[in-house]
Amino acid sequence: MSATQTPRQAMPEQEPAVRARNFEEVPLGYTPEMAMAEAGRCLQCKKPACVQGCPVNIDIPGFIKHIAEGELDKAIGKIWERNLLPAICGRVCPQESQCEGNCLLGRKGEPVAIGNLERFAADWEREHHACVLPSSDDATGKKVAVIGSGPSSLTVASDLVLKGHGVTLFEAFHKPGGVLVYGIPEFRLPKDIVAAEVACLESQGVKLESDVVVGRTVTVDELFEQGFDAVYLGVGAGLPKFMKIPGENLVGVLSANEYLTRANLMKAYLFPEVDTPIPRGRRVAVLGGGNVAMDSARTAMRMGAEAVSLIYRRSRDEMPARKAEIHHAEEEGLHFELLTNPVRYVGDDQGRLRAIECVRMELGEVDASGRRRPVAVPGSEFTVECDLAIVAIGSGANPLLPGSTPDLPLNKWGYVIADSNTGKTGKKGVWSGGDIVTGAATVILAMGAGRKAADSIHEYLTWGW
Amino acid sequence: MFTIVAREEMAAGTVILNEILAPSIAAKARPGQFLILKANEKGERIPLTMAETDPEKGTVTVIYMVVGKSTELFKRLKVGETYQDVIGPLGQPTHIEPGKNVICVGGGTGVAVLHPIARGMKQAGCNVTSIIGARNKDLIILEDKMRLASHELHVCTDDGSYGHAGFVTEVLKEKLKDGGVDQVVAIGPVPMMKFVSQMTREFGVPTMVSLNPIMIDGTGMCGGCRVTVGGEIKFGCVDGPEFDGHQVDFDELMLRLKAYAAEERCSHERCACEERGAQ
Numbered sequence: 001m002s003a004t005q006t007p008r009q010a011m012p013e014q015e016p017a018v019r020a021r022n023f024e025e026v027p028l029g030y031t032p033e034m035a036m037a038e039a040g041r042c043l044q045c046k047k048p049a050c051v052q053g054c055p056v057n058i059d060i061p062g063f064i065k066h067i068a069e070g071e072l073d074k075a076i077g078k079i080w081e082r083n084l085l086p087a088i089c090g091r092v093c094p095q096e097s098q099c100e101g102n103c104l105l106g107r108k109g110e111p112v113a114i115g116n117l118e119r120f121a122a123d124w125e126r127e128h129h130a131c132v133l134p135s136s137d138d139a140t141g142k143k144v145a146v147i148g149s150g151p152s153s154l155t156v157a158s159d160l161v162l163k164g165h166g167v168t169l170f171e172a173f174h175k176p177g178g179v180l181v182y183g184i185p186e187f188r189l190p191k192d193i194v195a196a197e198v199a200c201l202e203s204q205g206v207k208l209e210s211d212v213v214v215g216r217t218v219t220v221d222e223l224f225e226q227g228f229d230a231v232y233l234g235v236g237a238g239l240p241k242f243m244k245i246p247g248e249n250l251v252g253v254l255s256a257n258e259y260l261t262r263a264n265l266m267k268a269y270l271f272p273e274v275d276t277p278i279p280r281g282r283r284v285a286v287l288g289g290g291n292v293a294m295d296s297a298r299t300a301m302r303m304g305a306e307a308v309s310l311i312y313r314r315s316r317d318e319m320p321a322r323k324a325e326i327h328h329a330e331e332e333g334l335h336f337e338l339l340t341n342p343v344r345y346v347g348d349d350q351g352r353l354r355a356i357e358c359v360r361m362e363l364g365e366v367d368a369s370g371r372r373r374p375v376a377v378p379g380s381e382f383t384v385e386c387d388l389a390i391v392a393i394g395s396g397a398n399p400l401l402p403g404s405t406p407d408l409p410l411n412k413w414g415y416v417i418a419d420s421n422t423g424k425t426g427k428k429g430v431w432s433g434g435d436i437v438t439g440a441a442t443v444i445l446a447m448g449a450g451r452k453a454a455d456s457i458h459e460y461l462t463w464g465w
Numbered sequence: 466m467f468t469i470v471a472r473e474e475m476a477a478g479t480v481i482l483n484e485i486l487a488p489s490i491a492a493k494a495r496p497g498q499f500l501i502l503k504a505n506e507k508g509e510r511i512p513l514t515m516a517e518t519d520p521e522k523g524t525v526t527v528i529y530m531v532v533g534k535s536t537e538l539f540k541r542l543k544v545g546e547t548y549q550d551v552i553g554p555l556g557q558p559t560h561i562e563p564g565k566n567v568i569c570v571g572g573g574t575g576v577a578v579l580h581p582i583a584r585g586m587k588q589a590g591c592n593v594t595s596i597i598g599a600r601n602k603d604l605i606i607l608e609d610k611m612r613l614a615s616h617e618l619h620v621c622t623d624d625g626s627y628g629h630a631g632f633v634t635e636v637l638k639e640k641l642k643d644g645g646v647d648q649v650v651a652i653g654p655v656p657m658m659k660f661v662s663q664m665t666r667e668f669g670v671p672t673m674v675s676l677n678p679i680m681i682d683g684t685g686m687c688g689g690c691r692v693t694v695g696g697e698i699k700f701g702c703v704d705g706p707e708f709d710g711h712q713v714d715f716d717e718l719m720l721r722l723k724a725y726a727a728e729e730r731c732s733h734e735r736c737a738c739e740e741r742g743a744q
Binding site for chain 2: 211213218
């Protein structure tokens, strides 16, 4: 049987009815047999388009060949050459629009399950500890401060420590990982996996200082005074957007940032075993159509909601969420209220949310985003009953760090201006990348920015600005 | 890190002072700013405005009333033990204008936050009259320190067990009637700040209050600490904690502060049960 005819190995998953009520990871992972069978489907293209589609250019055919040949211990080493966070990327990258989206097999049938295989290689290694991490170059004596510990910062840290530089990660929260720990739910990315990948960096020599709010506890200029030679700002977007409609401050209206931080970072779903509470809505409305909206809606189900509606102003085709997440959410019983826009929140006499008044939308002309602009249908107002609303309509640039770094050039929306090839900002010795430069995007794009910045920082530490 | 170097029980054990080793925070902290503290792995992140900082010793001091499980856990920490996490300094420092005629009004543990502000104002050449109050004599804190930080001090108790019998607002009203007041600073329970602000509005005296809304990260990321100020949404953690009392929607703030009342009771009762079970 030729490769194109072999069906793609389906990922074993928890049953929808079961998983919708627990926080365990949804996909269970391939067995070695399944991984080898799936790896056998790879055509080993001479000019692999999948690698072009990967923002960090992992040697995809290379690591897949090792799996196909049963050399599981070699597979992860191949990935580590370009990516020290494979267990995370294998789980949260939008493979369908990157590596797998470019796979030749996908033209006629189903692409190779590259994400599933990356995850398999990482998980297999974590269970067997069979591999030796790449060794660092000789110490250069240079010190780099990396602000934030999300995906772009972790990439910068891993690349620079391998080149022999001293790296310190500064994290404002009490735990490292950024959006990986406060934003992405346990059932999609278990937190012990993030902890293991951060521990792997620490074993490489990266120092971690949590509970440090750069901009408050210490400023960027003070870090230079303390002897750091370069600074990377990977602080994410992190300013919740609200719709600015009446009733937004009612009890029961939360930003997705708040809801997910309570659930993920503070483990509030375990309340009262842990001390941080979280609202348990009976009827929950989630506003938005991206991955954060899906994560919020699926968390609300697991918190015991009777009904969860996702309110999105465009149609299903325009939803920015990963296809797999939309599919998973739908299987778990999420209700889509499409082409619908909230106009005001309605409260009771105790200031608690009772309902959202909405209006139906239709799609008009294509707008600057390349999507058809939603337009309200006059007289189509209706009410969605709910006692919890989670606003997941995106994030803006958090001004805290830029505000304390007066000579750092920003654009008119408050994002840091950085060169897209190098990550260099307009302030000498300072690089930046990820959501604080691009606006809210994906984990792997942030990692791609981190990789470019790390190359540029290394060049600077070696040759000068 | 974050070791408790001094501990004091005030107001008959209902109010606790912790002086905590946190040199990098102490070096930076200014009056009016706050910290977020977390007792242990499973603990909540609790915002508390600093009562004192000592950059030379590298310490910061918080004074808090024991009201729920988290503050109960804080209370149980002994000298030499540590908070797992202390984050700060957060929020905007107090803006002090030199040479003004100021009345500082403090209620309950709010006096702890008011004290460095009153002292700072006195040092800046302001004429400081302070009015502090509590339910009864035992609950009055920092009276001596407030006396030093003020040119004139009035103490009120609701039950009349000490000083003026009645609310701080009664003394304040007399002072406002006398005229010549440039600014009022009011820090304490939300209803007190609300009534003070209502009164000073009548007299047209600018009034600053320090709010303590529910928050998680304290860096503007979660938006949980939203308050309506002058019809606009502000974040208590980065825009505050101090706001113009004439612009704050106190009723909304009170409703939002009660958002987790049921969960807090549950948590506190469980904590009390665990304590009894352990004995």
